Amino acid sequence: MKEMTTPEPVPGAIAEDRSGLFGHPRGLSTLFFTELWERFSYYGMRAILVLYMTAPVDKGGLGFGIPEATSLYGTYTMFVYLTNLPGGLIADKILGARLAVLFGGIIIACGHFSMVFPSLPFFYLGLTLIAIGTGLLKPNISSMVGSLYSEDDPRRESGFSIFYFGINLGAVLAPLVCGFLAESQMFKNFLAARGFDPATSWHWGFGAAGVGMTLGLVVFLLQRQRLAHVGNLTRKRKDSPDFVPDKPLTPAEWKRVGAIFVFFLFTILFWAAYEQKGASLNIFTRDLVRRDVGGWVYPASWMQSLTAFFVLLLAPLFALLWVRMGKRQPSSPAKFTFGLIFISLGYFLMVPAAWLTGQGKISPLWLVGLYFLEVIGEMFLSPVGLSTVTKLAPAKLLGIMMGVWFLAAALGNKLAGFLGGFFKTDQVNWLQGLLKTDNSSTRVMLYGGIAVSLLISAGILALLTPKIKKLMGKVH
Structure with a gap:
């Protein structure tokens, strides 16, 4: 359920690039670490979301009831997937995949950092921005991975396996880091000893998720030349070999x-x-x-x-x-x-x-x-x-x-x-x-x-x- 758009193959000369990770194109490692940190941000925030909403107000939470919290959780995660549809269309018709990934990452980071502020309007703003940004980034970074290879490149399946490993590595690390900052008594004591309110520990967890996405953007921008040949906006013409005629x-x-x-x-x-x-x-x-x-x-x-x-x-x-x-x-x-x-x-x-x-x-x-x-x-x-x-x-x-x-x-x-x-x-x-x-x-x-x-x-x-x-x- 991770990839959405169908990647287009690239010319054979590009597909022969073996200078990167394990003999793969150099761009794979860039996308690997970008997605690792994006998934770190998503799963880190999600791991503490319901816990934060149901925590008592005097413990820094929102004091929501369980039905209210889980309903909002369901609505938020639903829109994270629904926004993949317009996100893919925007990339195909307006931005191209590479710009969609960049703008999506920026919006996601802004969403996480919005949740650093202990305010209900900023909380809802953060959830909205993360859903919008994920819709732009998630389907299009997957299509860029496919675009690193020609359709018959034997390394293609292996490349997606490496990319999938990065997704799950980020999902393993995220709850450990964000959860420690948000919930652990050790970190609460650390905050109290330095004059901070320990009840704000939840927002340090949200901030860590934002830092994760920022690291992903840094990797993506510093190594952007590796991706200069993929993720560009293309227009399919009727004489294109992959043009599909409109038949019943x-x-x-x-x-x-x-x-x-x-x-x-x-x-x-x-x-x-x-x-x-x-x-x-x-x-x-x-x-x-x-x-x-x-x-x-x-x-x-x-x-x-x-x-x-x-x-x-x-x-x-x-x-x-x-x-x-x-x-x-x-x-x-x-x-x-x-x-x-x-x-x-x-x-x-x-x-x-x-x-x-x-x-x-x-x-x-x-x-x-x-x-x-x-x-x-x-x-x-x-x-x-x-x-x-x-x-x-x-x-x-x-x-x-x-x-x-x-x-x-x-x-x-x-x-x-x-x-x-x-x-x-x-x-x-x-x-x-x-x-x-x-x-x-x-x-x-x-x-x-x-x-x-x-x-x-x-x-x-x-x-x-x-x-x-x-x-x-x-x-x-």
Whole structure:
């Protein structure tokens, strides 16, 4: 779900550049570090977003209720994906990819730095700017990576793998840094000792995200000559070899479009469950998980690094698995089914975990297990889904169909925020002598409901697989 636009190949002379990282074009390392720092800024801020909104006002937070906070989280992450559509169009028609990436990065940095100020208007301004800037940067930096290679360059897949590694490396590091600054008592004590209000620690975390994006812009500008040949605004002419004439879709093409929309519906459900980690599971970690190690309590947001870490661990193994299996590997509908099954298993694991919270805080290993199973599901669904859409979509509708794929992620994120609003933490009733309100049964129903819904969805998709294969035609 990372890339959106279809990159155009470049002339062979450019594709022969082997002076960069591991024999790749020099521009790859520039884009690698730019995207690493952009993802650092995004995942760093996102890791503390719901925690900041639900923290009490006297602790520097906004004092929002859980439903209000998770709903806003869902709306924000939805628009991060929705803005990819106009962002790609603006690059194609007006700016070119390179300028779109530059302007997008500047807008993102301004958004993060807006959130440094402890003011609600600046908070909303920051979220808006980050969503707009991500729409300009995210799809177009991916297209620039593809433009470094000719279509038949054997290094192309390897180049995207290196780029994908940078994305997830940034996602691993970000919660560790931003979470430490925002949540840790050690940093709060550091601020207090130097005359700063420790309740402002959240805004230091937001500022660190802005510094990350600024570092990405510095890399992009200092090494801009490496990218002089890619990301320029181009106009497709009717005599261009990749010009697609406006012809009606054939019946076979309409069937493949129908298959895409079936995948679209199940993808929404997958991301609605997956993105709980930034919503309800973030609060679950803060309030209901034992986080002390040798007397030191690590930040709840640090758990957000686990999924990206598991992606780094499992992505090469799955890539090797598909290569080894060759034509014997499961069909795309079967892989989607496996993806839904594994994330369902993760949430079934959360049912006893949620029940045990009624007796006190639980081990973080429950969440480690959930996130590991989630990422296995992601390996079956996310890269496979992106590849399947590019194979199924008619050439004239490729951009629109890729937009549909990202629309599924957007709606899934919004649904994640809605579902997160049903989460209830345990509260202390001070009027009745520290009596705790036990909401463990509510949490069991929430995560059990997600698990059962995913499993039923997997069963429905398995039953539909023969019909979906017919719609897909010769596409596997």
